[in-house]
Amino acid sequence: MASFSRPGGTRRHADVVLSTALSADGPACSPVAASWWRSHVQHGLDPANAAPRRAETITARELSERRQRFDLLLHVAGSRLDRLFRCVSQSACGVFLSDADGYVLDGRWRSGDQSSFESWGLRPGRNWSEAAVGTNGIGTCLAEERPLIIHQSEHFLESNIAMSCMDAPIHGPDGRLIGALDVSSARSDQTAPANQMIAALVRQAARQIEADCFRHSHSGHRIVLIDGSKGDDDSEPADTQTALVAVNADDLVVGATRAARQALGLTPTGAFAPVPTDDLLTGEAPNSGFVPAERSAVVRALARQNGNVSRAARDLGIGRATLYRRMKRLGLAQHSIES
Template sequence: MARPSQRPHAEQVRAVLEDGTAARSTIAASWRRCMTLYRLDPERAVPPPILPEAAMRERRERLGALVAAAQPVMERLLQATGGMGCCVLLTDRDGVPVERRGHGSDDRQFRDWGLWTGALWNEAHAGTNGIGTCLAERRALTVHRDQHFHTFHAGLSCTTVPVFDHAGELAGALDVSSCRADLTEQVSGLIAAATAEAARRIEERNFRHAFPRARIVLADETAPSGAAPGALLAIDADDLVVGATRAARLALGITAERLRRPLPAADLLDGGRDGAPEDDLGRAERAALQRALARAGGNVSATASALGLSRATLHRKLRRLGLRGRE
């Protein structure tokens, strides 16, 4: 594919930066960082640098379970977008792709562009681009063709979504890039939606892996702040919250400090309770008896035996709590 002429794009970058109104956009703000903070030249015509294999491998291992969680999701995302001349990249938080999916027929071209594992795509090295600017802004975005800072990248269209780890910290980004000149705005919108959904699935898979013994609960519309895609809580056997995704933290106002102390799940999902502690004990006892009855098929004798209680004691508890079993 022929490169676009260099001079017009470089002049466009400089003209936008001189226009104070236009410079308030996300892309222009990134261009300004590239020009004034990183001292980059928009006419630069080289792909991003590639890290040594050992350094790239170390970064991949550092992401650990997140890479494993991403692999099947990236395969499905490639199936959805690969026919449109796209490749799929998972990067670390420094903008280095550690996992890649693409069709072999496109590999040579993508390698020439630097869309390959080990390439350094942060803004300081690669200018305005989907990966680097997404990580700088910590939000999903698309950098389409000549919105890139460097003329060398002006033929690319990159859609990127940040990926957060099980503790709600920025871990990296999921990117779908295309060098097709005929990529329409409508198709870009579909790619953006598919990429966002894939990123949330990666976060969910990684979150479940991080809390294998916990009950994973979706914070739904009953939550005080309403639901958010990917708002998951990890709840232990004592009904205490032991983990929360970034979406859940934002929706429910959960801070790292709150998670360091015992945090009852009911206080989050029910908007907090004002009842006395004995009310909670009564609810817990009732729930425990209901579970024991269910496991015993409602048989009182079997339930009493399983709980280590006499039948008479269990009957008194059932009457007090308004529960019934069968003999």
């Protein structure tokens, strides 16, 4: 990435953005330059224009309607935003939550930093998609669907180069992109190491919001945590991913987070046909038929009752003598104790 001076220096930000974006190899060598190219060529934006028309703030009514559409996200994310803000607020940082279109839905900031964020238009109702304001934390995170840092002069618009943004995407219970979590810093002396530490907090909070949304949407199901390190997504460390599946009463997997879908080879988004839990998690089907199923049911009932046959029989809805006969046939006599 080419270096350049701040406005007033030897070379204007807008000149560097355009020359890099339109160069033969710039967009191919740098993700930021590729975003600059999209901002200028695909979206028709000018880096010197401080107020693109598409960046206008929507009305209070339109914002209310958007918030209603993302009611689950806002309900679940509130406490996570509060916790994240407590971690970063002393560093002149604000915390912002956007929808998948780039509209800011909610935010947290200190009153002393409000003027800085207001001057950038970083507030609820403002459109921060890449198509609206070019390369920026929220918009580029949504466009590329990955965690990232956009530090000061990496922004497309010259008017935004005083801030640093750390972002992570948020995926809904069905794997679809539903928003972005952003921490933006108003500090002119923000350093790269500080950005990295904050970015780790943002990624963790975004994954927690995803997990909370998933659990809320599958509140009637058993939630199982799986090993999410087997997926193909190397955009973030495996330990920051939340790979969860929802299992119904018939022991079928009926839902999965994005990380779980990647790890298990399920369709990336949307609904999928229910899959037997053992088939999906072990990669092979267990012995089929009624005998193995019956044996499993009896073993589970005995385990729940610590081997007490009388209570296990009541759980299964059969008589104790019947259960003894089935246990003998299944070779389970050693699992029991007398009532």
